[in-house]
Amino acid sequence: MNYTKLKKSNFEVSTIGLGTNTVGGHNLFQNVNERDGKDFVREALNLGVTFIDTADIYGLGRSEELVGEVLKEFNRDDLVIATKGSQNFTNLDDVKTDNRPEYLREAVEKSLQRLQLDYVDLYYLHFPDNVTPFAESIGELARLKEEGKIRSIGISNVSLEQLKEANVHGDISVLQSPYSMLDRSAEEALLPYTIENEISFIPYGPLAFGLLGGGFTKESKLEAGDWRQSVPLFQGEQFIQTLDKVEQLKEFAVSKETTLPNLALAWLLAQKGVDAVIPGGKRKERIRENVQASDIRFTREELSLIDDILNK
Numbered sequence: 224m225n226y227t228k229l230k231k232s233n234f235e236v237s238t239i240g241l242g243t244n245t246v247g248g249h250n251l252f253q254n255v256n257e258r259d260g261k262d263f264v265r266e267a268l269n270l271g272v273t274f275i276d277t278a279d280i281y282g283l284g285r286s287e288e289l290v291g292e293v294l295k296e297f298n299r300d301d302l303v304i305a306t307k308g309s310q311n312f313t314n315l316d317d318v319k320t321d322n323r324p325e326y327l328r329e330a331v332e333k334s335l336q337r338l339q340l341d342y343v344d345l346y347y348l349h350f351p352d353n354v355t356p357f358a359e360s361i362g363e364l365a366r367l368k369e370e371g372k373i374r375s376i377g378i379s380n381v382s383l384e385q386l387k388e389a390n391v392h393g394d395i396s397v398l399q400s401p402y403s404m405l406d407r408s409a410e411e412a413l414l415p416y417t418i419e420n421e422i423s424f425i426p427y428g429p430l431a432f433g434l435l436g437g438g439f440t441k442e443s444k445l446e447a448g449d450w451r452q453s454v455p456l457f458q459g460e461q462f463i464q465t466l467d468k469v470e471q472l473k474e475f476a477v478s479k480e481t482t483l484p485n486l487a488l489a490w491l492l493a494q495k496g497v498d499a500v501i502p503g504g505k506r507k508e509r510i511r512e513n514v515q516a517s518d519i520r521f522t523r524e525e526l527s528l529i530d531d532i533l534n535k
């Protein structure tokens with residue numbers, strides 16, 4: 224496993240981290256098995272993964288609780304725990320994005336309780352509410368940082384303009400945005416801004432939410448209640464065309480004596496500005512395979528051949 228420093232922080236993360244929206248994520252996926260979820264986290268930590276990504280909304284607090292239970296088996300000081308908040312789920316019938324300082328403070332306290340931690344290393348504003356000025360929401364996170372409840376501030380699901388506004392005082396250490404071989408839109412503006420402004424870019428959906436796992440066929444159907452039904456890559460003609468590209472990438476992976484998911488993760492890590500990846504998964508076999516991406520390197524020619532496939 225390789226490790227790298229998160230920008231504007233003095234702590235290191237494993238370049239292969241772990242996404243945990245399936246761990247207790249009953250509101251996002253059908254038939255989530257909590258024991259498998261805990262095994263998935265435990266296996267990652269045993270393999271040298273030190274960067275765990277969760278959020279309060281995953282399973283409405285359940286992901287944080289399960290992650291917290293596993294963390295107790297390990298040395299907390301060796302780990303970098305990231306969580307996110309902004310989805311006010313106090314009223315389950317009416318989940319609202321809420322960036323008010325008083326709500327964020329309450330959300331941080333609740334996350335710490337569920338995770339059974341005194342502090343989190345990274346706290347993301349999960350979604351902008353498009354009402355509360357960033358001076359107020361990020362200002363409150365900066366105060367929580369001063370108080371030692373969070374060690375660094377991240378933001379997710381923002382446009383370039385929003386990121387600039389949120390980072391006006393240079394408070395943002397990490398941007399989490401969609402980025403994968405199959406969705407390179409971040410390269411247009413967000414990624415360059417993070418490179419210029421000393422912000423770590425952590426892609427979410429690094430395996431295109433499973434499409435770059437290689438197990439989908441044209442006949443595959445997502446279960447009812449699977450949040451990915453709202454993702455364009457999984458819809459209609461785009462899904463069919465994407466699978467053709469996935470087949471070519473699979474062949475390329477074989478020629479490089481690796482697997483498609485490892486190719487996809489290593490390719491992201493080869494992009495300037497990307498400091499770590501946080502692939503998700505439902506079972507421990509997934510992370511056992513994914514940690515191997517940490518050691519894969521590309522020649523310039525290989526990156527250019529991959530570009531040819533992706534640009535077709």
Ligand SMILES: NC(=O)c1ccc[n+]([C@@H]2O[C@H](COP(=O)([O-])OP(=O)(O)OC[C@H]3O[C@@H](n4cnc5c(N)ncnc54)[C@H](OP(=O)(O)O)[C@@H]3O)[C@@H](O)[C@H]2O)c1
Nearest residue numbers: 242243244379427428429430431432433436502503504505
């Ligand atoms: N900030 C945000 O708004 C936001 C949004 C989405 C996600 N996230 C975070 O980003 C993390 C990663 O994104 P993601 O989990 O949605 O998508 P992802 O990592 O792109 O894809 C995860 C899917 O890929 C499959 N997979 C993983 N490893 C595999 C392997 N070696 N071989 C074959 N298939 C494999 C898993 O399938 P199985 O389920 O079958 O194991 C899993 O469902 C999340 O867990 C979450 O922490 C953040």
